Amino acid sequence: MTSYLLETLKTRFPAAVLETHAFRGDETAVVKKEAWKEVAAYLKDELGFDLLLDLTAADYLPREPRFELVCHFYSTKHNYRLRLKCPVPAGDASADTLTGLWPGADWFEREAWDMFGITFAGHPDLRRLLMYDGFEGHPLRKDYPLKKRQPRLPHRD
Amino acid sequence: MDRKNPDLPKNWELEKLEDGRLVLNMGPSHPAMHGIVRILLTVDGERVTDADAEIGYLHRGFEKTCENVTWNQCVPYTDRLNYVSPFINNVGFALAVEKLMGIETPARCQYIRVIMSEISRITDHLTCLGANAMELSAFTVYFYLINAREALYRLGDSAAGGRVTPAYTRVGGLTRDLPPDFKRDAAEALASVRRNVADAEKMLTRNRIFHDRLRGTGAISKEEALGMSFTGPALRSTGVPLDVRKATPYLVYDRFDFDIPVGSNGDNYDRYLVRLEEIRQSARIIEQALAQLPDGPVNHPAYDVILPPKPEVYNSIEGLMAHFKLTFEGVKPPAGEVYQAVEGGNGEVGFYLVSDGSGRPWRLRLRPPCFPLTAGLPKLIKGGYIADIVATFGQINMIGGELER
Amino acid sequence: MGLETLFGHSYLTTRLDEAVNWARKYSFFNYPFVTACCGMEFMSTFASTYDISRFGAEYPRFSPRQADVLFVVGTVNEKLAPVLKRVYDQMCEPKWVVSFGVCATSGGFYDNYATVQGVDRIIPVDIYIPGCPPRPEAVLDALIKLQEKVSKESVLDRKYR
Numbered sequence: 001m002t003s004y005l006l007e008t009l010k011t012r013f014p015a016a017v018l019e020t021h022a023f024r025g026d027e028t029a030v031v032k033k034e035a036w037k038e039v040a041a042y043l044k045d046e047l048g049f050d051l052l053l054d055l056t057a058a059d060y061l062p063r064e065p066r067f068e069l070v071c072h073f074y075s076t077k078h079n080y081r082l083r084l085k086c087p088v089p090a091g092d093a094s095a096d097t098l099t100g101l102w103p104g105a106d107w108f109e110r111e112a113w114d115m116f117g118i119t120f121a122g123h124p125d126l127r128r129l130l131m132y133d134g135f136e137g138h139p140l141r142k143d144y145p146l147k148k149r150q151p152r153l154p155h156r157d
Numbered sequence: 158m159d160r161k162n163p164d165l166p167k168n169w170e171l172e173k174l175e176d177g178r179l180v181l182n183m184g185p186s187h188p189a190m191h192g193i194v195r196i197l198l199t200v201d202g203e204r205v206t207d208a209d210a211e212i213g214y215l216h217r218g219f220e221k222t223c224e225n226v227t228w229n230q231c232v233p234y235t236d237r238l239n240y241v242s243p244f245i246n247n248v249g250f251a252l253a254v255e256k257l258m259g260i261e262t263p264a265r266c267q268y269i270r271v272i273m274s275e276i277s278r279i280t281d282h283l284t285c286l287g288a289n290a291m292e293l294s295a296f297t298v299y300f301y302l303i304n305a306r307e308a309l310y311r312l313g314d315s316a317a318g319g320r321v322t323p324a325y326t327r328v329g330g331l332t333r334d335l336p337p338d339f340k341r342d343a344a345e346a347l348a349s350v351r352r353n354v355a356d357a358e359k360m361l362t363r364n365r366i367f368h369d370r371l372r373g374t375g376a377i378s379k380e381e382a383l384g385m386s387f388t389g390p391a392l393r394s395t396g397v398p399l400d401v402r403k404a405t406p407y408l409v410y411d412r413f414d415f416d417i418p419v420g421s422n423g424d425n426y427d428r429y430l431v432r433l434e435e436i437r438q439s440a441r442i443i444e445q446a447l448a449q450l451p452d453g454p455v456n457h458p459a460y461d462v463i464l465p466p467k468p469e470v471y472n473s474i475e476g477l478m479a480h481f482k483l484t485f486e487g488v489k490p491p492a493g494e495v496y497q498a499v500e501g502g503n504g505e506v507g508f509y510l511v512s513d514g515s516g517r518p519w520r521l522r523l524r525p526p527c528f529p530l531t532a533g534l535p536k537l538i539k540g541g542y543i544a545d546i547v548a549t550f551g552q553i554n555m556i557g558g559e560l561e562r
Numbered sequence: 563m564g565l566e567t568l569f570g571h572s573y574l575t576t577r578l579d580e581a582v583n584w585a586r587k588y589s590f591f592n593y594p595f596v597t598a599c600c601g602m603e604f605m606s607t608f609a610s611t612y613d614i615s616r617f618g619a620e621y622p623r624f625s626p627r628q629a630d631v632l633f634v635v636g637t638v639n640e641k642l643a644p645v646l647k648r649v650y651d652q653m654c655e656p657k658w659v660v661s662f663g664v665c666a667t668s669g670g671f672y673d674n675y676a677t678v679q680g681v682d683r684i685i686p687v688d689i690y691i692p693g694c695p696p697r698p699e700a701v702l703d704a705l706i707k708l709q710e711k712v713s714k715e716s717v718l719d720r721k722y723r
Contacts, residue, residue, distance in 0.1 A: 023495070024257065024259065024493065024495050026494070026495055026496055028494075050383050050384075051383055051386060051399075053386065053388075053498075053507060053524060054496075054507055054509065054522070054524040056509065056522045056524075058511055058519075058520040058522075059520070060519075070509065070522075072496055072507065072509070072524070076383065076397060076399055079404050079405070081405070081496075083496060102384055102385075102386065103381075103384050103385055104384060104385040104386030104387075104529050104532065104533070105386075106532060107528060107529070107532035108528075111528075128213075129212065129213060130212065130213035130216040130561055131213060131641065131676075132641045139221055139676070140220060140221055144221075144675070146218075146221060146222070146225055146674050146675065147673065147674060147675060148675050149640060150640065150675075151640050151643065151678075152640055152641070152643055152644055153643045153644055153647060153684060155678075155684070156683050156684065156686075185645050186645055186649055191601065192596075192597070192601075193596075193597050193642065193645075213641050214597070214639065214645070215597055215598055215636075215637060215639065215642070216639055216641065216676050217598075217639060217674070217676055217677055218672065218674035218675055221674055221675070222672065222673075233671070234671075237598070237599050240598065240599035240602055241602065284602070284605070288605075299609070303605060303606065303610070303611075304609065304610060304611060306606075307606060307609070307611045310606070320603070320695075320697065321599055321602045321603055322694060322695065557598055558598055558599060
């Protein structure tokens with residue numbers, strides 16, 4: 001399946017784009033981690049994707065690279081959507097921050113750090129967002145047990 | 158600072174800075190914080206000079222839990238995301254799984270989903286405006302709007318069997334068809350909504366106190382709102398006419414005639430006006446959908462998607478096996494990933510699903526619309542008065558269930 | 563600690579109980595500790611259709627020091643548990659706790675790393691309301707049950723800590 005947008009990306013970043021697909025109509029580009037920020041900046045400045053809808057991660061445990069960062073963009077000018085992904089290996093679970101391009105990425109990246117333990121280089125304030133200080137581990141990782149609780153207060157009974 | 162109780166989080170106690178400013182806690186349990194969020198304020202007299210929001214007090218592990226249940230068992234969990242507009246989450250999730258499977262539901266089902274989504278949108282806006290008015294001490298309005306909401310809760314109850322948490326959709330259909338008197342009841346409920354909203358509007362829109370407290374507070378520009386990933390009424394109040402129902406129509410929204418209200422100042426008053434108008438537009442959509450509502454089945458015909466009817470389960474081995482397999486293993490979408498967006502009460506509700514081909518989601522991610530709004534809250538309240546926080550927080554319409562999941 | 567305990571188990575005490583309990587049970591000041599979905603039904607119960615003021619409990623006090631009844635409305639997670647404990651500790655005796663909805667009662671269908679499996683692991687609870695969320699009728703029923711419970715108490719029962 002060919003799409004003008006994905007072809008443009010492939011021509012512009014021949015070395016960085018690892019794969020493109022459009023499963024069920026969702027156009028997706030997978031890029032190398034090193035080019036993550038560069039491609040995002042190109043999307044914003046040249047292609048008009050002004051709205052960062054969502055930034056999250058996924059854990060594919062036995063696979064290597066283990067994590068994947070997933071971003072959904074929307075262009076209000078062209079009424080167009082794009083998904084951008086980048087694989088993140090477990091040994092070096094970090095990526096460049098997008099907060100310089102979209103300030104709204106701040107909390108999304110904090111959540112990704114909290115839930116998956118992926119750090120973002122250059123993030124202004126990378127703290128836990130949903131869990132509390134003293135919580136060990138990252139709950140959305142596949143190897144975190146579903147019912148492993150870390151209470152802050154001793155429970156009665 | 159010397160902390161008196163080491164068990165408590167940092168900055169729990171009132172703190173005085175070197176330059177005379179105070180660090181003040183607002184929340185987590187605070188009368189104006191419907192929902193639980195903690196705002197750390199640095200105040201200079203009555204002025205807020207710095208702010209930071211802390212969330213997570215209602216984190217219930219939605220995404221992790223859903224990875225451990227079948228696709229249809231996720232539906233009740235989606236109710237409790239944005240519990241003010243549960244049908245929209247139900248519909249968004251069902252649409253996402255159907256997109257993943259590449260199936261489409263019958264026309265009647267799509268119309269019913271539209272009707273239910275719009276009912277939810279109205280209840281969402283009624284609750285937001287009612288609570289906001291109450292916090293700004295217009296208590297009567299709260300009663301008017303909650304009465305209107307009550308009429309809609311009864312309507313939803315008659316169709317889905319639940320007032321707040323209906324779990325109405327299934328992958329490939331609905332739990333049941335509409336009850337026989339639904340059209341008449343809906344007309345009555347909408348009349349009640351219109352009457353109560355008109356009453357509330359008379360008391361609020363040109364009310365000097367309400368006007369003074371909302372106009373100009375919590376303002377944000379168009380560019381900043383886009384940069385902060387705002388969607389929904391908060392973005393539309395700045396003048397960006399982005400609504401998923403118009404931009405990328407799902408279900409049968411392209412068959413209805415409705416308007417997208419936009420504001421121009423991006424402040425609390427514009428958000429209020431946008432919400433008020435959206436209630437009317439949603440009522441219009443419901444009326445059109447009820448008039449066009451086709452007859453026919455509500456469920457997808459294939460028995461590997463939807464449970465077979467009971468007579469077939471009891472009387473034929475194929476029906477029994479289909480029922481058994483679907484109950485124990487669940488629907489099995491092919492491996493892949495999709496993102497499906499619907500327009501929720503607060504903005505774009507997006508479901509990002511990853512399937513590995515088994516009966517359970519590998520990854521289920523909700524794009525919560527009030528997450529960026531709450532992230533932008535410090536920006537909105539900085540520079541204003543402490544009292545403006547109440548107005549701004551009410552118009553942000555933070556819903557804990559969806560914010561923290 | 564009050565003077566009322568001086569009478570011991572006597573005629574005066576039972577008369578005093580009746581008067582005090584009558585006053586207490588029809589004038590609950592409640593503290594709504596609203597966290598989640600149940601808050602929607604809590605709002606409905608307080609609005610005009612169901613009208614909790616018929617039972618004298620319509621007045622929410624958002625200061626724990628002025629409240630008698632703590633309504634724990636919705637899911638409590640591990641992060642919130644110290645907050646709830648602190649609110650409870652700040653309330654003056656006599657105080658009662660209503661666990662509103664199944665999440666507050668037992669954790670409900672949230673059984674994972676984040677949630678507390680019932681607020682009775684944090685604070686003592688007097689009345690549990692089942693339902694996810696409970697309908698307003700169930701809330702009113704629980705309120706009547708709480709009134710019955712209060713009417714059976716004696717001023718000698720409470721240990722004023």
